[in-house]
Ligand code: FES
């Protein structure tokens with residue numbers, strides 16, 4: 041075991057400095073040291089997607105990264121994405137469509153959805169299903185999640201069209 | 206006055222309405238509170254050293270070095286915990302002759318599967334506890350392992366557990382007596398040997414428990430990710446000798462359960478004792494690798510079955526032999542024999558035939574225990590029956606839909622019973638079949654199939670009828686001596702502000718229990734849904750009840766809420782009558798306001814009535830009894846179970862070169878009685894279908910021949926992914942049960958009950974041009990290629 045090292049990073053818009061053990065994952069750091077328990081752990085090996093967070097704007101598996109690797113970066117978790125209203129429309133569509141049951145996969149699903157829609161404004165259902173392949177959901181059977189993301193893609197596209205060029 | 210249920214044309218008519226779940230907003234915002242998230246002051250963490258042996262004697266355990274490791278507060282062995290916790294035995298009295306050895310939190314002298322927890326370390330952090338595991342020395346003496354089902358049954362077989370007289374846990378026989386004659390007289394007999402692999406729940410949140418023993422008060426609080434907090438309150442109380450009232454079990458947000466989190470796990474039971482020994486809170490979260498070797502597995506059946514039909518396609522009889530392997534012990538307190546028992550009793554249940562024989566052997570072996578998981582027994586019985594029906598149809602040259610139309614119990618034949626003794630109140634198999642055919646454009650798909658076959662594209666269509674057990678009465682567990690409640694309780698109150706609270710014993714794992722209970726209470730009281738707050742999952746704040754399993758939440762919990770709300774409503778109107786000097790019968794409660802029933806004119810708001818009752822009782826006549834809280838219990842009466850029914854269709858495309866199957870689409874027609882919230886029901890069904898498709902195509906706990914699990918990680922065990930799953934079309938028929946006012950039956954297991962059967966039939970249908978067939982789940986590409994004779 042090596043000694044903890046100081047890291048400085050921005051989490052959900054707040055800059056902070058903390059000590060982290062080199063072996064501590066980013067997921068554990070967020071959950072345990074910062075109390076951001078909206079990031080979940082389902083497999084701790086990069087398969088299930090429950091632990092996805094935004095790292096400098098891109099979805100990453102916080103179970104596979106070490107906290108020390110996030111030194112100098114900006115991390116956004118579901119708590120931050122909620123407060124900044126970045127995913128409000130996705131959350132609303134998930135709610136209306138009942139695209140969650142136990143909710144354990146949901147923060148990761150929202151991060152993936154946000155990442156997908158940033159890459160591709162109007163994905164097809166197949167593209168949505170493909171993008172969700174690294175997000176396991178044991179409860180819903182996925183269809184409602186696909187529906188909700190499709191709805192948001194359509195709504196975002198419509199609101200873009202309404203804006204004057 | 207009570208308007209007909211399900212009429213959606215009046216204020217607060219919520220029964221039958223698709224509304225979203227208020228409690229889902231918290232989860233969407235990342236504000237769920239799962240046991241995995243909880244931290245208590247001075248909390249310690251437990252980790253377990255697990256056996257690398259499949260079967261071995263524990264010769265010695267040396268924990269001295271581990272005790273000296275940084276942060277370690279306790280190292281405990283089986284003997285340490287056995288001093289606190291009485292052993293348990295996973296049998297039920299009504300399963301005659303059933304046997305299973307007593308179990309302890311940690312083993313005393315023998316390990317019976319690879320991955321079994323042997324020694325516990327409690328430390329300041331999980332990492333420190335895990336570090337210390339490496340310093341423990343256990344000397345094992347390898348014992349012969351029993352892995353294979355048939356080998357286990359041989360008289361000279363090694364024993365899965367030392368001292369057992371044989372490896373047979375339980376045997377049951379059913380026989381209507383005339384089966385041989387029927388088979389002898391049959392025009393055709395079809396038969397098959399089926400294999401159903403082991404799979405497991407893989408809840409996305411693994412098992413988690415946080416026990417907090419307060420020695421000063423002699424009080425145990427357990428935060429436990431479980432469906433059944435009352436069952437565990439009882440078990441912790443009795444096995445640790447703590448008065449029941451001093452045991453509080455809280456089930457907060459739970460990341461999936463599906464039946465897996467209602468069994469006693471050795472580690473969980475140990476954590477209670479560890480907290481008592483440390484006098485501090487102790488938390489244990491199974492990591493995913495531990496889940497695979499310690500969560501219950503499901504299925505593991507080998508079924509030999511045959512079906513007799515006459516020349517007109519009438520099914521005459523079934524003859525079934527089911528052997529199922531369950532690990533070295535039967536689980537507690539629900540046992541590992543319920544699944545097999547349901548398999549042999551559910552065979553052929555949708556059909557008219559009367560002659561039936563079955564034999565069940567429940568067998569010990571050295572693997573993780575198997576037990577109840579979503580749709581207990583149903584997928585096995587359904588797949589066997591439905592595949593045989595398809596084989597019979599093929600033999601007779603009948604279309605699969607046609608042979609079902611000829612043999613499904615007619616919709617006007619109820620009440621009736623099955624040859625295995627199940628009683629059916631009212632089902633809708635024939636209407637369901639007709640609806641399914643229309644929904645999936647069955648004839649159109651058949652025509653398309655023929656065209657595509659000519660072009661070398663191999664599509665398959667499979668259908669599968671099913672019944673599902675829901676709303677179980679005490680005939681399920683109570684009769685067998687298990688302290689598992691069949692009743693539920695609710696406390697419904699009007700608060701001083703005129704809002705409504707309902708504390709109820711059914712629990713929530715995301716299926717929407719709290720939402721439907723809120724809908725029912727609001728509907729029956731006559732208040733806006735937003736004003737009803739439902740709480741669940743805490744033995745200290747909700748009445749004792751069965752909680753959530755076997756699809757009882759809506760049917761039994763919902764009826765409890767309905768009856769409680771009706772009683773509260775009558776109390777409200779009686780108080781309003783006193784205040785308004787009116788006859789209660791002339792009053793009604795609508796949208797939170799007491800109105801004149803005939804004209805609808807407003808008389809007094811519920812908030813005003815509550816204000817008077819709580820703060821100005823001095824203004825009421827002296828003999829007024831303002832009872833704005835009602836406690837109510839309801840236990841199912843009438844039929845022992847409320848059966849539901851339905852039918853599923855599956856459409857697949859087979860790549861005969863690779864053995865790869867694409868699931869194109871899936872359909873379900875389902876009759877769960879009164880539907881309280883169609884949105885939630887549909888999602889229960891879809892989720893259930895996908896778990897069944899997982900079993901059909903992907904999910905399998907693979908063991909080598911020595912009994913070692915070879916794919917115990919989420920990278921190796923295949924869970925259905927979004928890109929592999931089809932869109933699922935759901936249709937409904939509503940045949941309410943007359944046993945309750947509400948009329949609701951269960952729906953949570955229907956999807957899983959028949960989707961693997963429909964998939965099995967679809968794949969076999971696709972393979973027909975090759976003269977090949979498959980009878981083993983999951984249908985992996987390798988097995989499909991083997992069936993096609995490709996290697
Ligand atoms: S916990 Fe990170 S991918 Fe599963």
Ligand code: FES
Pocket residue numbers: 139140141142143144145146176177178179180409460461715
């Ligand atoms: S909602 Fe439970 S895992 Fe997705």
